[in-house]
Amino acid sequence: MHEAEKSNLINSNTIIQDSYFLEVKELRKKLHKIPEIAFKEIKTAEFIKNYLAEIGIKFHSNVATTGIIADIKGLLNTSKEIIILRADMDGLPIIEETGLKFKSHTKNMHACGHDGHMAILLATAKFLSLNSNLFAGTVRLVFQPAEEEIGGAKIMINEKPDLFKDISFVFGFHIWNQIQTGKIAINPSGVFVSADTFQIEIIGKGGHGAMPHKNIDPIYIASNLINTAQSIVSRKADPSDLSVISFGMIDGGTAANITPEKVTIKGTIRADSSENRETLISELENLSKNLPKNYGAKGNFSLISGTGPVINNLSFSQYVSKLTSNLFGEESAITVKPVSVADDMSEFMQVAPSVYALLGGRKDGAEMHHNSKFDFDENCLDYGIKLMINLVLEKLS
Incomplete structure (x- = not known):
């Protein structure tokens, strides 16, 4: 010493x-x-x-x-x-x-x-x-x-x-x-705050872009889901809490005149409490699985990573x-x-x-x-x- x-x-x-x-x-x-x-x-x-x-x-x-x-x-x-x-x-x-x-x-x-x-x-x-x-x-x-x-x-x-x-x-x-x-x-x-990275898959039915009535368009469904997700922040989360759901990536489609079979969306959830975090995750998961059903599609939700x-x-x-x-x-x-x-x-x-x-x-x-x-x-x-x-x-x- x-x-x-x-x-x-x-x-x-x-x-x-x-x-x-x-x-x-x-x-x-x-x-x-x-x-x-x-x-x-x-x-x-x-x-x-x-x-x-x-x-x-x-x-x-x-x-x-x-x-x-x-x-x-x-x-x-x-x-x-x-x-x-x-x-x-x-x-x-x-x-x-x-x-x-x-x-x-x-x-x-x-x-x-x-x-x-x-x-x-x-x-x-x-x-x-x-x-x-x-x-x-x-x-x-x-x-x-x-x-x-x-x-x-x-x-x-x-x-x-x-x-x-x-x-x-x-x-x-x-x-x-x-x-x-x-x-x-x-x-x-x-x-x-917490940080959770999520992925949502919307599986529809592909086809010719000129005949949308014969397809189940996952891009259209994804756009509706993204807009609707903001109602989770404004209507489900306590307004006194910090709540963020942001979408950072959309992947789908190969050509302008083809309706794709699948669209993948990724984003992040941020919350300032464990309770608020669980609310945001649970509500987004429910939305991701249920909203696509209204259009005849299937939705999958998963968390890629996260910490409280x-x-x-x-x-x-x-x-x-x-x-x-x-x-x-x-x-x-x-x-x-x-x-x-x-x-x-x-x-x-x-x-x-x-x-x-x-x-x-x-x-x-x-x-x-x-x-x-x-x-x-x-x-x-x-x-x-x-x-x-x-x-x-x-x-x-």
């Missing part, structure tokens, strides 16, 4: 050496250069495994293909408490146009801050491993692949169910460049908000309206009381997430490791 890097807990605000603040930024830059898309985070996983090995942390690898789970045991006293700290790993298939000196070396890009999430968790891991005498219980590090594909979290849980049992708390960050650096949004309930809304635990969120205020000042802990994007952090949040905090990292001139010119203020990483470390030491003391 490096004596110079040991610390003590003083008035709920741990002294963290400047070396960690420098290192977290360097880690982010190195990870930013090697972005990889969902389930192909091979170099990223190797980077994480090498770093963990260097600081003496054992790990489970190849979870959900490229995911990593590692434990740090506290030595303060005997405790069975376990807190999960999670970071997502994957980048996006975007050609980076930021002009940064450490820009991507691949045809992919970390355009959603996942490089920062991993860097925060690695720097936190180093501090905790060198200061394990300051906490009890277990800190479980979860490096998750394939968040952008909405699938990695559920697969990790299914492959390693024992590692997600008897968990006390789950915590994670999402860097958000629409919020000022120094501010951390800790909502008492909803943060992100990200909803913070009220009590734990209040705890994290108070800790944030104690660390950075009363104005630092804020709340924001739920954002209509999704994140399968929601899967981990089913196993224990959880908080997903939005870490402010606004940077002048940078574009929003999932843009080729996305970036964030790297100083937000300092706030990230400081809050994450103090949360562990407070909760597991």
Whole structure:
């Protein structure tokens, strides 16, 4: 153990050496250069495994293909408490146009801050491993692949169910460049919405376009279904809830004068609560199966992928908000309206009381997430490791 890097807990605000603040930024830059898309985070996983090995942390690898789970045991006293700290790993298939000196070396890009999430968790891991005498219980590090594909979290849980049992708390960050650096949004309930991708098949009867009376036209039926589906949002869903049904793809037909046999429609459903999500899915499924029958056609409905809304635990969120205020000042802990994007952090949040905090990292001139010119203020990483470390030491003391 490096004596110079040991610390003590003083008035709920741990002294963290400047070396960690420098290192977290360097880690982010190195990870930013090697972005990889969902389930192909091979170099990223190797980077994480090498770093963990260097600081003496054992790990489970190849979870959900490229995911990593590692434990740090506290030595303060005997405790069975376990807190999960999670970071997502994957980048996006975007050609980076930021002009940064450490820009991507691949045809992919970390355009959603996942490089920062991993860097925060690695720097936190180093501090905790060198200061394990300051906490009890277990800190479980979860490096998750394939968040952008909405699938990695559920697969990790299914492959390693024992590692997600008897968990006390789950915590994670999402860097958000629409919020000022120094501010951390800790909502008492909803943060992100659910996301479900659906597919609808309408099977009619093909024929000559000049004789529609002899055909069962799936294109005509599909257009009616798309229009009618909006009545689910306006008449079936609670108007105070966020509800979205959007159609993004229609595939059918081979020529202008031929009525096709089948049309396939794909789209997305978004909701801000589990109850609202179930309503939208159920109503759209019923519509998809029943409306085509009115025209003599058949309708099939299926969900291709999906994850629930990200909803913070009220009590734990209040705890994290108070800790944030104690660390950075009363104005630092804020709340924001739920954002209509999704994140399968929601899967981990089913196993224990959880908080997903939005870490402010606004940077002048940078574009929003999932843009080729996305970036964030790297100083937000300092706030990230400081809050994450103090949360562990407070909760597991």
